[in-house]
Structures are given as structure tokens and as C-alpha cells.
Amino acid sequence: MSEFVSVSEIFPPGKYLLMGNEAAGIAALLANCKFFAGYPITPSSEIMNFMARYLPLVGGTFIQMEDEIGSIMAIIGASWAGLRAMTATSGPGFSLMQEGIGYAVMTETPLVLIDVMRVGPGTGQATKAAQGDVMQVRWGRHGDQEIIAIAPSSAQEMLDLTIKAFNLADQFRVPVILIPDEIVGHAEEIVRVPSEDEVKIIERKEPESVADPHFGGDGIKIASFPTLGKGFNVLVTGSTHNEKGYRKTQDPEVHRRLAWHIVNKIRKNRDKIVSFSIEGDADANIGIVAYGSVYRAALEAIQIGREKGLKISVFRPITLWPSPDRELRKFAENLDFIIVPELNTGMYVLEVERITRDIVPVYQLNKIGGGIPIYPEEIIDCIIKITKVK
């Protein structure tokens, strides 16, 4: 028997009243995350506080670093040494971590990061919800790349999707970033905590022979992960490198191969990564695209709409990146218009437009300041206005 405490001893399977941030902490433990490095920042600190308390019990290691840059780099180191590793941050801290995320993309390092979105730019409103990081999460770094970004919309999803994030990170050797808004991170809801046995963990594959590549590939198959300390003599570098890690910064062909691989391994595997959900009336002529806490309002809008004779269907991207583009196009086919409510000045609406604008008109509903949620009635009012104009 292990000297350590098991996760199910600490959190016996069952129902709990949990904050989204705490649910993500339990999920990390269940997903066998054994390393967390972080730096205090509102509104994500509860995740770090949770890990500081529980990681030592399960045999893991928690460290509070000197800044967010140190945090992201420490989890990259721990990941290379063979552990599932995570950090959590918000707004300004997420900005500081961008260079490290780019390094993780280039070195194909699996890691999980939770960015609990608050109001920006700058210090903004530290305690208030926003959805202003949905483009930064995709485009915040220099260079060509793809990452996976997931938007949970409830405390239960903070648990389920954090577990999923660890599996995706290991499977595709890529940073997986969860971007709940502050409302999702802080709202307390009933969460079902599964047993350790119920949690499916996809283990990292290690190279089988010395001839196996350590990096790169054809954009579909992912190289096995050569953990440090196991005799692979691995060369990890953020510079352009070949399949064995040797720097080849003067060789355009090596760079092309590597860059297309790190992009295509997400694009070409999108069917294994993309997730979304559709709710509402099957014969709807009005579409809402919403994610995070706003998705919850959109769900209520369906019901309110019905009472007013409106037929509404809600499309929710769960993976914001890669976006569920084909599925969204199909969703848009029979609609009169789409409305995209967001807690920002219009960000993901740009992606929705890119995907659907030749099929339907796309409208945006935006709310910023003070972290006030978008209420279902506001979505309905907006829909009615658009219907009248049309």
C-alpha cells in the first residue's frame, strides 16, 4: 500500500457543492497530475490554493514560483521529467506566460493551463468576469502554431474537461488551455466527483527504439515522448530543430517540416479533438453561438423564446480552438441569422463570421464592464430587435 493518500480517500466518489476552480483541482488530482507551479492572481488563486493543500497528500509536488514566467517554465520542466503538470492564472499572468506557451508548442511539451478570464486589458477588473482572452489564447504568441483551448461552462465541466485536457495534452504533445470566465470559475454548483477507477487516463507513449524520432512528424502521427533521465539523450530546444532535436536554424526545409507538423497535428486530427453541443428546437430559424457562462444564459433563452413564439437553437463550441468549423457550418444551414453574445467587445464572433458569413448574417451582442453576466432576456430582446429590422 502506498504511503500516500489516494484521491478517492480524500474525495470519496459522490456529489459535492463546489466552486468551479475547486472542481478543476479535484480533476487534476484524478487525472494523475503530480506537479503544480503557480503564482497568486485573482480570480484563479483557488486552484493554486487547492493544489498546495492536496498535492503533497497524493505524493505530488506544489511550488509557488516567483512569477508567472517561472510557473509556466517549471511545469514545462516537470512535464519533461515525466509528470503530468499544470498551472493556473488569469489575465495579466496569462499574458506573462505566452512566451512559455510558445516554447511548449515548439518543443511539443504536454501541459495543462487554466486561465480564469477576468476583465482586461491591463489590471482591468481583477475580480470580474470577461471573455476577453479567447483570441489571445489562440494568437497570443509569435510564430505559426495551433494549441487546444477549451471553454467549460459549469463547475461539473471544470471537472470533466480538466481531466480531458490532460489526456489531449499527452496524446497530441501540446499545451491544452482551459478558459473558463470568472463566473464559471467561482460559481458554486453541485458536482459529481467520479472514482479514480472511472477516470480514463491515456498514458504518454515512450520511444521504443533509439531510432525513433523525438520530435516532429508528418502532421498526423505524434512522436513518442522521450522523458528526461531515461537514457534517450534527448535534445530539447525552442529553436528550429530536426526530428532528433538538433538545432537547424539555417535550414528552411527543416523549419517548414517542423512548423507544418506542429500546426497540422492539430488541424488534421481535429476530428479527435473538436467538441461542441447543440440544444434547442430542431426546426429553429434563429441560432445562438455561445460559450462559457454566456452559454448558460443562451440555454435559458431557448425557453423564454419558446414562450414568445421564437424557435431558437444554441450551438456551443466546447473546444474554441480548434473551432468546430464544419459542424458550425452545418448548424448555420437552415437559419435566418446567428447571434453571438459575448462578455467582450466582439471576439469569437469573428471566427463565427469566418465560418458562416456566406450562409447567414451574423450579429453580435456584447457586454463589458463590471463583470455583469449577459442575461437570457437581453439575448431575447436583441433577437426581437433583429427580427423586426429584418
Add this chain to the structure above:
Amino acid sequence: MTTELDHPFIGKYLRPEVMPHVMCPGCGNMSIANAFIRAVDKLYGSFENFVFVSGIGCAAWIPSPHFLADTVHVLHGRPIPVATGIKLANPNLQVVVISGDGDLAAIGGNHLFHAARRNIDILVILVNNYNYGMTGGQLAPTTPLGARTITTPYGNPEEPFDLAELMVHAGANYVARWTIIHTLQLESSFKKALQMEGFRFIEVLSPCPTRYIRWNLEKYEQLLEFYKNNTIYVNIARKKGVEEGKIVIGEFIVRDRPGYIRRYSELRKKAIDLWRREKE
């Protein structure tokens, strides 16, 4: 006939594919590598279990790609937090950071001080070449007052850091400073530091012939003479004081405070005991 590629370290400690190495003529970097490998060879006979972490700059290239071992070449300024993560995730590994003064003391300065404070069990070899060699010879936080660089063409108006003293006060378990003419002392320092726990810091003065020396001295040889005549051992310096312009070398401190790894594993035991007791 022997060629320059015939060396007992090549194939065992150095990757044959990248030999001959890329350092400039007169650069001290591979002398440091030589002293380090001799220390490892005598102590362990191989690089097994070693992980090297380096940042951006000439000194960072000493391990990556030259060392036939696990090497992690990271972002500018960030080798210490990466090394911290590696060591905490697998405490059985011998984690060594080899990087330059700009990398570790300027952009990465925050990590350096905090790693010494928390006494994380890594060895940091800081190669001080007084400037940013790779980017063309700019001012570093170690450039002496008055020295010329490409960004201080009229002389440096700033005081440099005394990194060894800084590390002593930040809490490192071992601190030493040598120059590239003190290769035997350097080798002994490496041997001693490799066998200790906690944070260990060795600064090696290895000025850059291609950039820094060209701006400040007429001949490279003057530098070696300068080191011979202007270095003073720390024990003598502490008794008699240091004259202006002298460089203090030697072992600045040897402590045996518990390293972070030992402290954290005690914390873990305490946490588990507490949890079990509360549950009863």
C-alpha cells in the same frame, strides 16, 4: 596521425556529430566544459542521470548541443525555473544549469535570486563573459564600470553586480568564483558542488575575445596576464580588504542547510500524518 576529433571525451561526453564545437578561438567556454567533464569523469564515469538546462547565449551552447546527455535549451532567462521543475519532478536526477551572465543575472535575475533563497537542489554554472556575446557585445549587468561595449561606446556608467556575493546573501549552499585560467581549482569546485545538496553556484569569468576584449584590450594575452596578476583569494580579501580593480576568487561559502527536496519530502510526510490523524 591524430585529428582534432580524436579525444577521449568525444563519443562519451560530447556528441561526435557536433564536433568540432562552434565556440570562437580564445573563448573560455570549452575550457569550462573540459573542467566540468573531468570532474564528472572522476566522480561518476558517465553523464548517466545528468540533465543539463541552458538558456539563450553562447554559454548556453556548452551543453546544448555538445553534451551527449539530456539537454534542455530553453527560453532566454528561464533555465532555472525549468531546472527547478525537472528536479522537483524527478529528484534522482543531477540537474545542472550552464548559462551566461545576461541569461541568468539580467533577464533571468529574478529566478536566480529566488532559487538561491529556496535552496533548490541544482548546480548553476554561470559563465560570465562581461557582455552579450551572441547578439554583438552589448552591456550586461556584469560589465565593469567604465568598460566599453557596443551599447556603452563611451564607457559603462553602471556598477556591475557582484554575483558571488549576491548568491551568498541570497542563501546558496555553495558559492565559488574562478576564472578560465584556474581550471584545476574549477574542476575541484565542480567535484565538491556536485556532491552537495541545495543550491550551488559557481561563477566562471570567461571574457569574450570576439566582442568584449576587442573593445577593451589591445591583445587577448593581456587578459590572461590580468587574471594572473589581479585575482585575490577570498580568504585573503576578507582579512586584508580588496584593492580597487582586483577580482576576488575562491570559495565564498560552504553551507549544509537542507535542500528544498529534503524539506519538501518532510513537508509531504507531515501533511499526510496530519490528514490521517484528522480523519481518525
